[in-house]
Amino acid sequence: MEEVKMQEAKYEDFKIENPMKEFARKFLKKKSAVVSLGFIFFLVILAIFQPAPYDIDETDYDNILSEPNSEHLFGTDEYGRDVLSRIITGTRLSLSVAVTAVTIGAFLGSILGIIAGYYGGLLESLIMRFCDILFSFPGLLLAIGIVAIIGPGLTNVVIAISIYGIPTFTRVIRSSTLSIKELLYIEASRSIGVSDTRLLVKHIFPGTLPALIVTYTMRMGTAIISAASLSFLGFGASPTNPDWGAMLSTGRDYIGVAPHMLLYPGLMIFFTVLAFNLLGDGLRDTLDPKLD
Amino acid sequence: MKQYVLKRLLNIIPIMIVVSIIIFMFIHLIPGDPARIIAGQKATLEEIEIMREQLGLNDPYIVQYKNFMLGILTGDWGNSLKTGLPVWEVIIPRMKPTLILAIFSIVWSVIAGISIGVISAINRGKLIDYIVMVGASSGISLPLFWLGLMLMQIFSVKLGWFPTTGIDSLSSYVLPSITLGAGITAMIARYTRSSMIEILKENYIRTSRAKGLSEFIVINKHALRNSLVDVITIVGLQFGFLLAGSVLVETVFAIPGLGRLLIDSILFRDYTVVQTVLLIFTFQFIIINLIVDVLYGVANPKIRYQ
Amino acid sequence: MSSPLIQLKDIHKTFLASKTLFGENKYVHALNGVSLEIQSGETLSIVGESGCGKSTMGRILNKLLNPDSGEVWFENNNITNYTPVQMRPIRKKMQMVFQDPYGCLNPRMKIKDIVGEPLLVHTNMSKKERYKTVIELLETVGLNERHAQGYAHEFSGGQRQRIGIARALSVNPRLIIADEPVSALDVSIQAQVINIFKRLQKEFNLTYLFISHDLSVVEVISDRIGVMYLGYLVEITTKEKLYKNPMHPYTQALLSAVPIADPTHRRERIILKGDIPSPIDMPKGCPFSTRCMYAKDECFQTIPKLLEVEPGHKVACHLKSS
Amino acid sequence: MSEKLLEVKNLRTEFHTDKGKLVAVNDVSFYVGKEEIVGLVGESGSGKSVTSLSVLRLLPEQGNISAGEVLLEGKDLLKMNKKDIRNIRGGDIAMIFQDPMSSLNPVLRVGEQIMECTKLHLKYNNSQARKHAIDMIKRVGIPVPEDVMNRYPHQLSGGMSQRIMIAMAMSCNPKVLIADEPTTALDVTIQAQVMELMLELKEKNKIGILLITHDLGVVAEMCNRVMVMYCGRIVEMADVFSLFKNPLHPYTKGLIASVPKIGKNADVLPYIAGRVPDLSQMPKGCKFAPRCSEAMEKCYKEEPKLTNIDGNRQCRCHLIRERSEINE
Amino acid sequence: SNNTEEAGNKATDETATNTPVENEDVNMTIAVNAEIISLDPHDISDTLSGSATSTMYESLYDYKLDMSLEPVLATGYDVSEDGLEYTFYIREGVTFHDGTPLNAEAVKYNFDRVSNKEKNLKRRRNLLHVVSTEVIDEYTLLVKLDAPFAPMLNRIASIKIISPAALEKYGDKGIITNPVGTGPYVFEEWTPGDKMVVRTNENYWREGPKIDTLTFKPVTENGARIAMLQTGDADFIYPMPTEQVKAVEGDKNIEVIEGPSTIARFTFLNMSKEIFSDVRVRQAINYAIDKKAYAKVVKSGYAVPLTSHVPSTITYHVAQPEYEYNLEKAKKLMAEAGYPNGFKTHIWAPNDTENMKGMQFISQQLSKIGIEVEVVPMEEGTLSDSIYKAKTPEESTVNMWYVSWSAFDFDGATAKLFHSANIPPTAPNVSYYMNPKADELIEAGAIEVDPEKRAKIYAELQEIIWNDAPWIFLGSDVLLSAKRSTTEGIFVDPSGGIIATQAATSK
C-alpha cells in the first residue's frame, strides 16, 4: 500500500468570526425583539430629554379631567395637568425605579447564586433555603410586607422589588453556575491550577452572562408591573410623582368619568413591559441560555 | 416513594419553625401599634394601655414568641385583634373563595396555556406562532388590576354577562379567574412552546416519524408527554404568582379571600391573623412544591424507577 | 528502574449515583482498589469500555477528585491530602488533555488566553513574554500566530485538540494525563494528533498516562497497557505481551472485537454475552464473571487479585493465578 | 449483482440557514440490492446522515430535497403524498439511528414503542402486537422479553437499546434497513454483538441494508459494497475487497492509510492534512483538492465527475478520469 | 312535534312558577367601601360597624337625620338639678329577637357591661362619667354621674342595648357573631370580611322595613362598587366616589344623594415647631389656600368650606369670618413673621389616593407663598406610630397632618383636638395647641347643662380657636351616596351612618 504524504492544508482552514457580529446577525432576525429594542431605546430617549409639552406640575383648575383634544393629546387629569406630559416625564421615574430595583436584585442575587452554585455544601443549602423562604411568600406579598416595614415611597418600593428579585436571580445564576461548573473547560482550568477566584471571575461568571442578561430583561417587566401594583394597593410612589403606576392608581377612581386617565398610563405600562418581555424572548433565543 | 413523601413531610417541621420565627420578627418589625389602631383614633391613652396589656403586647418579644408557639402547639392560635373572633373563624371562610379562584385559574390556564404553546411550537416561525406568542407575552405584560377593571367594565357593566363582584355563584368567578389566569396562561404557553421546540428536535421524535406515525400522534403522544414533564414544574412555580395575584384580583372583584385578608390584616396590624395567614401560605407553598415534585416523579419514569 | 514518577495505591472511589427522589441513595463504584505506577518517560495506556473508571482514575491522579481511600504519590511525595495551595506547584508538573475537544476550551476566551492561562497562573512572565511563549507553543503543535486571535468554536476538532496540547505543554510538565484525546476525532485527523503526542514525548521527555478505549490507537503510542473493567484493573503489561499474549478473558474478547479494516481478514470473533454490569450493583465475585465463558464457581464468589503471573505481566483472574 | 431494492438518483439536498443556502448532499446516486449491505463512509459532516434522512424525507424543516429521485422498487418516494410516505416509513423502509439511548422516547415503555409500529403498519390489535413485539425482542437476543417490554428506555443499557431499536425496525418486515452509525455509540464488545445481529438478520430476512459509518473497520467486516462520501458527494464506490485492496481516490487512500492497524503500525502514522471544509465555504473545483497531495491545477478549477471504472467501480477524480479516458 | 312543544311549554311553565317562589324574598344590597369589623355594638368604633349593628340594635335615644336626638327604647328622661342623676323611662312592650323582654334590668346589664374597666370595650369612653346605674322599677332606670356632663344624652345614644340573655348565652366573644337586639332586622349571617345579611324583624315594635333581607357588602374598589350599582347588583352604595358622579349622571336608574356631614377636613399645624409657633404664619397659610379649589379638586366639588373648627351640622356651631383666598395678605403675614421666602416643611397623611390628593393640593397651594411642602404618605399604622411615639412636644416630628375628624357633639369635636391635656401621646391634639383660655372654656362647656349658657361658651371658644388658626381649616364633606331609583328608605346621616330602618324597594 502506498504511503500518503502529509502536507499542510493549502486553503484557508480557519476564519475569524467576531462573536458579537454573529450575535447581531441572529438577533436582527428576531423582528419583535428588534422592534421592542427600538421602543425601549425610544423610552430611554424620552427619559433623558423629557420632551414634555407642558410643565407637569402646572395645574389648571378650570380645565380638569378634559378629554383628549388637540391641546392635550392624552387629556388632562384631576388637577388639569397634561397627561401626556406626565407620562413622558414619568418615563424617567418609572424606568429608573425598575432599572435600579432589578440591578440591585441582579447584583446581590448573582453573587449569592454564583457562590451557592460554585461552593455548594452548607453554604449552598443556607442560601437556597433562604431563597426558598423568600419564594414561599408570593412575590408581591413580600414586597408589600417589606414596604409595610419600611414605609411606602419610591425608594422603599425600589428596595422591596429588589429584595424580592434576589431569589429569582440566585436560582437562575446558581443553576447556570452548576451547569457551567460541570463543563470540561472548567475542569481543564482547575487541572491547570487556576485559583477559585479567577475561575469564578474569568470562567464561570462570563458563562452565566447570557442567563443573567435574559433574566434581567424579563425582570424589568416584572419590576414595572410590581411597582404599579404596589401603587395600586396604596404602597407605591406618591402621586405627586409622575410615576405611571401612581397615575394609573389615581386614574382608576375616574374610570367612568375620565377613562383616558386609566387608559394611557395603562397602555404605557403595557407596551413597556411587553417590549421588555419580547426583547427578553429574543435575547433568550439568540443567546440560548438554559433557564429553568 | 412513600418513604420519600414521609421524609419530605418531616422536613416541613424545621422549615415551618424557621419561617414562624421569620414571620414573627417580620410582624414585630412593622411599625404601628395594634392597640392604638384597634382602639381607634378617638381612644384615650388609658384605653390603649389596657388594650396593650390584654393583648400581651407589653411582654418581651421572646415571651410573645413563646406564647405564640405554645398557642399553636396547643391548638390555640389566638383571637383576631381586629374582630376579636378566634383566628380560624376569621380565616376559614376566607379560604374557600381563594381556593376556588386558584383552582379555576390554574385549570383554565393549564389547558389554554398548553394548547397555545403546542400550537405555537408546531407552527414555529409562522404567522400564527407570532400572533399567539405576542398575545401570550401581552398576557404577562398587563397589570392584573387593570385587566380586571377593564374586563369588569366590558363584561359586567356593558354586556351584563357576569356579576360585577362577589362570590355568590360560580359565574362570579369567571372574570376573576380570567384575570388571574391570564398571566399564568401566558407563562405556561411560553414555557410549553420552548419545551416543545426543544423536544421536537430530539432523536426519539425523529424515530417516531421514521416509524411512520402521523404528525398528530407524534405531537400529542410522543412530544407532548415529554414536555408535560417539564411543564409540571413550571405550573408549580406559578402558585406563588397565583397567591400574589389573588390579592389584586380579590381587591378588584371584592372577593373575600385570603389575599385580601392578609393585606387588610397587615394594614390593621392584626398580628394574629397575619402570622396565621402567612404560615398557611408557607405551608401551602411547601405542600404544593411537594406535590409538584411527586407529580414530576410520577410523570417522569426516569425518576420514578431510580 | 528508578522510582516511579507517580503511583496509585489501592484507590477506591464511589460516587453518589444521583440523589434519587424516591428511595435510598445508591453509589457508583467507579474505582475498586486500583494500584499502578508510571515510570518517568514511559507511556502507560489505560483501555477499557465506557464507564469502567478510566477518567476517574485520571482525575484522581491529578487530584481533581479525592479518593475515598488509597494514596496518590508523586515524585516520592504522598500528595493524597494536599490542599489546593500545596497542589499548585505540583499541577505545574502534571497537565491534562481532555477527550472532548469541543468542551475543554472556554468558548469565551481567545486561544492565546487559553494557552497562556497556565503561564499566568504558574509563572511571573510579562504579558509580552507570555504571548511570545504562546506563539512558540502553537507553532510546536502546528498552528500559527494567526490562530492565537481566534475563539475555540472556529477550529476543527483536531486543531482544538492541538490547542489543548499546547496548553498542557506551556508549563513544561513532566507528566501529561491524556483522557481519550483522540476518541472524538475523525480517523484522518486522529493520526495527526497521535503523531504530535509521539513527537513531543521525545522532544520534551514527557511521561504519558494515555487513556483510551481503542486498542488499535493505544498500540501506536504505549509502552505498557493496563486494561480496566468495571472499576478494576484486570490486566497490565507491556504492549508486546498484551497483544501477543492477552491473558485475561476480557482482554482476549476485547482484542477480538476490534474491527479490522481489512475485508480479507474476516475471522471468528469472541462475542461476549450480555452487557457490562452496572457499577451500582457490582457482581459479587470477579467483575467479569457475568460475561466470562470460562467462569468457575470460584469466580462468582471471590474477587481475584491482580497478580504478577509472568515478569511484567499482571492479571487479575482466578484461571491464571491458580 | 442483485436486484435494486432502493435506488437513489442524483439526490440533492439543501439547507436554508441564516448563512444562506447550503448544499449538504449533491448529485448522490446509489442503490441497495437485496440481501446486501452497502456501506456509506466518510468523515464527520460529509453528508451521510442527510443522505439517509433524505431517503425517507425526514429532514429537519430547514432542509429540502431540491432534485433527484428515490426509488423503492421503482416507486418514487419523493413524489408520494404524506400519507403514502408514512406507510413506507417503518413499513418497507426502516431506520435505526446512531444514539440508541436518545432515540427511544423516555416516557413510554419499550413495549409500547415497538407495538406502535405493528399496530400502525400491520394493523395488529393489542394482543397480536404484544405477541409480535415479544417475539421480536427474543429474536434480537434479549433473554427475558416480557420484562423488557415493561421497562422504560433509561432502564436499558446502550447495547440493549440498540437491539430494541433493531427489533422495532425489523418488526414490520422491512425490505430495506437504513442504519445510521448503529454502533458508533457502543463499546467494542457490544458493537461486535450488534454487528453479529445485523449480519444474521440480513441473512434471515433477505433485506438490503444501507450501513452508514465512519469506521472503516466496521465497513471491512460487514459490507458488500462501499461508497465513500466527501463534502456531500460520493467520491468512490466499489466492492469492499477492491476498495481496501486498491483504493483509487486519494481521499479513500488517505482514509484507509490513516487507520491504525494493530501490529502493522509505522512509527509515524499517515494522515490527511487540513479539515473538511465548511459547507458555507466550499472550495471551487474538486472539494478534496486543498487536502490532496496529488492535486493538479485543474483540480482547483473544475470539479471532476463520477466516472465508471471497470464496470462496477466509480470514482470522482481527475487523475482517474484521465486514466480511464486513456483507457477508453 | 306537538308533544315536544308541549314539553317545552311545560318546562317554561315550571320555571315560570319556580322563579317567583325563589324570588319571594325581596332582597336589598348595600355596597360599602370597608369591612364590618365586629357586630358587638359595645366594642366598635368605626362608623360602618355602627351602621351594621344599627340594623339589629337600638339604643335609648338615637339621632334623627338632622342630628337631633329622639327617644327610641326610652320614652323619655329626667335630669336632676345638679346634672348628676339621669332617670330613663324604658319603653314597654319591646322584646329582643330572642324573646327576652326589654326592661330596666336589661338596660342596666348593658350599661354595666360597657362601664366595666376589665372588659375595656371601646364604648366605655362614652360612659366614663357614669358611677352607677340603678333599677328603680321594671321600666325606670337611674344613672348617676360623678360630675355634670352636658353631652351625656349623646353618649347614652351611642350605647346599643343587647339582649342580656344572649350575652349570658354567647359570652363576650360569642356575641360578636350572634347579635340579638331589638332592632328592625334580625341577624341572619355574617362572614367576616364578606357580606352581612339581616332579615326583617317580623315582631318589630314599630313600623319596620318593607323588604325581606338586607345585605351589607364590602367592596373597597370604587369602580367595582359603582359597577354593582349600575348592574343592579347593589341597591345602594355608600360612599359614592365623588370623582365618578359624572359617570352615572346620565343613568336613569341611578340617583346620587347629597347630604351634609359632621366630618371636618383640616390639617394640623404643629405649633410646638418653630415655624408654626407664630400665629401669623398659621393665618398666612389659611389665607394661602383656596378652599373652593380644594372642594373642587380634592372632593370633586362635594365639600363646603369649614366656617369654624366644627362643621355646621354640629349643634352650637357659629360661623366665623372667612379666611378668604388672598395670596398678598398671606405673603405679607409671612414677611411679618420673618419668613418672606417661606420655609421647608412636610405633610403627613395615609397613603390612599384621596389623602394623597389632599396633601398634594396643599403642597401646591403653599408653594405659592414660598412654603415648600414635602408630601409624605404613610401607611396608616406607621403614621399613627410616628405621631404618638413622641412623649413630649419637643420629641414630636410631625409638622403637618392632613386629617379629618367626625363627632356627634361639640365636645366630641373639640376636647380631644384642642385641650392641652390631650396632646400626643394621650390624644390627637397634634397641633400641640395649648391655650389656657381655651382649656377653660372646653371644660366649662362640658359641664354646663343649660343649652343657652353652653352656646355662649362655645361661641367664644370657636372664635378663639379660629383666630389662633392651629389648623388649616379646609372643608366639611358633603356625603354622597347613590341608589337605584327603585330604592326607598335608606339614608346616610351626617356622621356617615347608614340608616335602613325604613328600607323599601319597588324592584
Ligand SMILES: Nc1ncnc2c1ncn2[C@@H]1O[C@H](COP(=O)(O)OP(=O)(O)OP(=O)(O)O)[C@@H](O)[C@H]1O
Ligand atoms: N461526578 C460523578 N458523579 C457520579 N458518578 C460518576 C461521576 N463521575 C463518574 N461517575 C461514574 O463513575 C463510573 C466511572 O466513570 P468514568 O468517567 O471514570 O468512566 P470512563 O471509563 O472514563 O468512561 P468513558 O469511556 O465513558 O469516559 C461511571 O459509571 C460514571 O457514571
Ligand SMILES: Nc1ncnc2c1ncn2[C@@H]1O[C@H](COP(=O)(O)OP(=O)(O)OP(=O)(O)O)[C@@H](O)[C@H]1O
Ligand atoms: N439542520 C441543519 N441545518 C443546517 N445544516 C445542516 C443541518 N443538518 C446537517 N447540516 C449540515 O449538513 C452537513 C452534513 O451533515 P450530516 O449530518 O449528514 O453529516 P454526517 O456525515 O452524518 O456526519 P457525522 O458523522 O458527524 O454524523 C454538515 O455540514 C452539517 O453541518
Ligand SMILES: [Mg+2]
Ligand atoms: Mg472518560
Ligand SMILES: [Mg+2]
Ligand atoms: Mg451523521
